[in-house]
Amino acid sequence: MSDTTSRALALLNLLQTHRHWPGGELAARLGVTERTVRRDVDRLRELGYRVESTPGSAGGYRLEAGSALPPLLLTDDEAVTMAIGLRVAATQQLSGGADLTLTALAKLEQVLPPALRQRVHALAASIQTTPGMGVAITVSPAVLGELALATRDTERLRLRYVDAEGRESIRRVEPHALAPAGRKWFVLCWDLDRDDWRTFRVDRIESVEHTRVLFSRHEISAEEVDELIAVAASWTPQKVEADAVMELPLAEVQAQFGPWAQGATAEDVGHTRWPFGGADWREAMYGMLWIPEGVEYTTTFPEPERAALREALGRMLRALDAPAPRDPQSSADALGYPRQHT
Structure with a gap:
């Protein structure tokens, strides 16, 4: 394989991993000049890949859908079948496979x-999942991909x-x-208007609008991400619901409760x-036990x-106020029974 072909394939791979690449960064990653990048982009266009370019200091390149399927070594039917399979898989609870499925779906679509995208939408909508697949909430694969x-x-x-x-x-x-x-599916986001982390159920997202504005990630540990997702997943209507x-x-409530302060208001x-709340009064009572020691409250x-x-x-208070029951061995001594030895 020639250096030109290898470089063009490397460029294609980079374009598929991000929606937008500055020209200078592509040149640096490939170890070539920006002029060479422009020539390689032209080669990809000749092969059927629609690469959009934007001028200016913030300009660069992005891979767009074209009028025909680029040469992915797939027929149209194979591409549609693969996309439908990925869409169905993306809505399932897959052990260790969710991120991989979504990445593959995003690249293909x-x-x-x-x-072809219309064919995928039409066919995927007609597929019925079986009860054993465990899907209870309808999630838009298109929204998941975005x-x-x-x-x-x-x-x-x-x-x-x-x-x-x-x-x-x-x-x-x-x-x-x-x-x-x-x-359910959840997306954890930094909410710009609330200046804090928020978790959204994907099935409640009606539409996604891209801004093409990039951001630097806020620091958060994997453990904190897991806890925030767990809190969001547990936040469902309960049979017994109450306020304290x-x-x-x-x-102070937010500091002491952490993510479990979700829904608290001043x-x-x-x-x-x-x-x-909880499924019954016992589960709801357990929630009240989270209230810090010494803090008075009404409910x-x-x-x-x-x-x-x-x-x-x-009954619990009467049991605590009553004398403790005799130790079984003490009762045996009082009755004159011999001690049991082990």
């Missing part, structure tokens, strides 16, 4: 011409998002991680309302679960 590209390329996005109560909002975000949890209004400022300067714990909790706590 980036170069599919419109006619989020995967933006997360990979550190590109700011505008999301049209609908929350659990049906309220729609536009969120300006910097996507950091895309991950499945349970039977604590005699504690919001900042009642006033010194009081914070924190929602909690909206609902009936009839409130009565059941009060009765259980009454």
